[in-house]
Each structure stands twice: as C-alpha cells, then as structure tokens.
Amino acid sequence: MTERKIIPFKKPVDPFTKGAKERWSKIPEWAQTKILENVFCTGCSTSTSIILESAKMQKADLILRGKCKVCGHEVCRLVEPEN
Ligand SMILES: [Zn+2]
Numbered sequence: 569m570t571e572r573k574i575i576p577f578k579k580p581v582d583p584f585t586k587g588a589k590e591r592w593s594k595i596p597e598w599a600q601t602k603i604l605e606n607v608f609c610t611g612c613s614t615s616t617s618i619i620l621e622s623a624k625m626q627k628a629d630l631i632l633r634g635k636c637k638v639c640g641h642e643v644c645r646l647v648e649p650e651n
Pocket of ligand 1 (some may be wrong): 609610611612613616631636637638639640
C-alpha cells in the first residue's frame with residue numbers, strides 16, 4: 569500500500585478585510601461589476617477593469633486596490649459610503 573499524499577490546493581487569497589467584506593456585500597452585484605469595470609488607470613489614461621488585490625475600509629470609504637487588467641499598472645478605486 570502506498571502512502572497517500574494530500575496535496576493542498578492553494579486557496580485563493582481573500583482580498584477583503586472583514587469590514588470591507590461587510591461593506592462590499594451591501595452593494596448589489598450589478599453595481600459591484602460596474603465598480604470593478606470602471607477603474608481609472610493612469611497607465612491607460614482611461615477606465616479599465618481592476619484585478620482586485622486588496623479591499624479595506626478607510627474610515628467610511630471602501631478602498632479597492634489592484635492592477636489594471638490591460639497594462640498591469642497599479643490602480644485604486646474608492647467606494648464612497650451610501651447616502
Ligand atoms: Zn492600464
């Protein structure tokens with residue numbers, strides 16, 4: 569009998585902090601998509617999609633950070649509080 573080795577799957581890293589996740593979950597899915605697909609990239613000089621790497625709360629704002637899907641430039645998106 570051979571020894572069975574369990575190869576651990578690398579879990580995708582959750583970019584959201586607890587607070588950010590709570591805030592993000594309150595945003596409707598269509599709006600989430602809109603946010604992620606309308607991030608201004610200084611490399612492209614236009615709005616592109618973000619590859620999300622981190623999301624955290626900064627006071628009342630949700631800060632999304634990541635890379636431009638097109639050129640890989642670092643991009644940041646601020647989601648203002650509701651109301
Ligand atoms: Zn870009």
